[in-house]
Amino acid sequence: MTKQGVVVPPPAEAAVAVPPNSAPLFPYPPPRAAAPGAAVRKKCLRMGAAAGWVESMRASSPTHARAAAALAAGADEDRRAAWMVEHPSALSKFDQVVAASKGKQIVVFLDYDGTLSPIVDDPDAAYMSDTMRRAVRSVAKHFPTAIVSGRCRDKVFEFVKLAELYYAGSHGMDIKGPAKGSRHTRAAKGVLFQPASQFLPMIEQVHESLVEKTKSIPGAKVENNKFCVSVHFRCVDEKSWSALADTVKSVLKEYPKLKLTQGRMVFEVQPTIKWDKGKALEFLLESLGFADCADVLPVYIGDDRTDEDAFQVLRRRGQGVGILVSKHPKETSASYSLQEPAEVMEFLLRLVEWERLSKARPKW
Numbered sequence: 001m002t003k004q005g006v007v008v009p010p011p012a013e014a015a016v017a018v019p020p021n022s023a024p025l026f027p028y029p030p031p032r033a034a035a036p037g038a039a040v041r042k043k044c045l046r047m048g049a050a051a052g053w054v055e056s057m058r059a060s061s062p063t064h065a066r067a068a069a070a071l072a073a074g075a076d077e078d079r080r081a082a083w084m085v086e087h088p089s090a091l092s093k094f095d096q097v098v099a100a101s102k103g104k105q106i107v108v109f110l111d112y113d114g115t116l117s118p119i120v121d122d123p124d125a126a127y128m129s130d131t132m133r134r135a136v137r138s139v140a141k142h143f144p145t146a147i148v149s150g151r152c153r154d155k156v157f158e159f160v161k162l163a164e165l166y167y168a169g170s171h172g173m174d175i176k177g178p179a180k181g182s183r184h185t186r187a188a189k190g191v192l193f194q195p196a197s198q199f200l201p202m203i204e205q206v207h208e209s210l211v212e213k214t215k216s217i218p219g220a221k222v223e224n225n226k227f228c229v230s231v232h233f234r235c236v237d238e239k240s241w242s243a244l245a246d247t248v249k250s251v252l253k254e255y256p257k258l259k260l261t262q263g264r265m266v267f268e269v270q271p272t273i274k275w276d277k278g279k280a281l282e283f284l285l286e287s288l289g290f291a292d293c294a295d296v297l298p299v300y301i302g303d304d305r306t307d308e309d310a311f312q313v314l315r316r317r318g319q320g321v322g323i324l325v326s327k328h329p330k331e332t333s334a335s336y337s338l339q340e341p342a343e344v345m346e347f348l349l350r351l352v353e354w355e356r357l358s359k360a361r362p363k364w
């Protein structure tokens with residue numbers, strides 16, 4: 001097997017649009033693979049599955065009163081302990097994680113917001129620290145590394161500023177290889193894949209319409225992510241959430257080829273193509289020369305619902321390590337957890353150190 005990547009054609013179904021209106025508005029929770037022994041997680045999510053869309057907006061708010069009440073009652077502690085048994089810390093189980101990589105090439109996939117940078121009120125100010133940047137740079141020296149983000153690719157590059165990485169922006173719908181070339185691959189230059197390019201004019205239109213229609217709702221912020229649009233409600237008063245959701249839904253009625261999902265206090269408007277972060281992960285593995293290979297270990301770290309598509313791909317392939325970044329129990333297909341970006345950085349640095357030492361170790 002070669003690690004010298006050759007850009008491969010996308011999987012056949014990549015650009016196939018699903019029938020208009022086939023995706024319900026506010027599909028919450030999003031469809032996911034049932035993870036084994038998920039009784040605790042099912043319990044955690046039962047409320048979300050049964051609730052309406054405003055309830056699902058509340059559920060994405062960490063300060064929601066119900067969470068505080070549950071914590072006060074100690075219920076949260078028990079739930080967290082049970083959840084940690086199923087999703088142990090990737091730091092405390094570091095040896096187990098790297099043992100899985102024996103004889104395999106590790107490929108690292110990193111979400112941006114909430115994974116490399118802390119969540120902040122202003123999406124334009126979600127900077128990553130210089131120490132995190134140094135950690136990611138070190139990782140990329142040792143392993144092929146990709147950023148997989150809901151943001152538009154240019155914007156996430158402006159934050160990360162590392163030319164040696166792969167970038168998959170717009171939830172994986174805009175993939176580009178390292179600008180400079182990489183020691184891990186020759187598939188280095190130019191845009192590799194944009195499966196939703198025909199949606200660009202529609203996204204422009206819906207962006208304009210959402211900006212116009214939501215401007216009377218204080219705190220609402222609409223972000224153009226090139227192949228998708230984010231409508232943020234983090235700074236919107238809870239009393240206006242219902243009005244905001246109604247507004248977004250009514251705009252989307254005019255666009256049956258777009259679907260609406262929900263992230264961390266944000267609505268995500270995306271084309272209804274069969275493409276997501278999981279497909280992007282598979283595409284990147286193929287591009288790097290690891291299609292249908294047993295000797296690769298993808299490590300995917302992310303915090304958001306959209307990252308679940310990638311975790312599910314890893315579960316389906318029976319290959320790789322999915323790590324959810326979360327302080328709280330959440331329904332997830334990831335195997336391990338880390339609490340916050342600071343722990344992500346610690347994990348990345350340990351990975352680099354482990355690789356450095358294992359190269360230095362005599363092979364006998």
Ligand SMILES: O=P(O)(O)OC[C@H]1O[C@H](O[C@H]2O[C@H](CO)[C@@H](O)[C@H](O)[C@H]2O)[C@H](O)[C@@H](O)[C@@H]1O
Binds near residue numbers: 223232268
């Ligand atoms: O896939 P990601 O890299 O995690 O991107 C998902 C969305 O992240 C950003 O929004 C989130 O982070 C903001 C800054 O911390 C926060 O204010 C917001 O509430 C979060 O939802 C980004 O602004 C979106 O465009 C991305 O889709």
